Amino acid sequence: MFQPGKGGMWIRAPSGTIAPFKLALTALSIRERRQYDTRHTYATLCLMAGMNPAFIANQLGHSVEMLLSTYAQWISSSSDWRELEKLPTRV
Structure with a gap:
């Protein structure tokens, strides 16, 4: 969201971005929300778009299991029925 400073390093502490973040939200x-909440928004939007959970988990620094246990409710698409058809009929 915020570009690296003059030294080329990404911001590691949110304290330097709180004011600009709040201004952006107002504009x-x-x-108002915490900057941390943008992680949840990102993960949710990626899953709703059908992106690969392994890629998303890697982006967030999670395991796939952690990602899915936290965000599985947001995985829903027209392909769900095709996924269910993969199950054996006797299940």
């Missing part, structure tokens, strides 16, 4: 008419 966009988005209710």
Whole structure:
């Protein structure tokens, strides 16, 4: 969200970005939230778009199991029925 500083390093502590983040939210008419919540938004949008859970988990620094246990409720698409058809009929 915020570009690296002059030294080329990404910001590691949120304290330097709180004020600009709040200004951006106000300018966009988005209710105030913690910067950390953007992780959840990113993960949810990626899953809803059908992206590979292994890729998303890697982006967030999670295991696939952790990602799916936290965000599985957001995995829903028209391909769900095709996935269910993979199960044996006797299940």
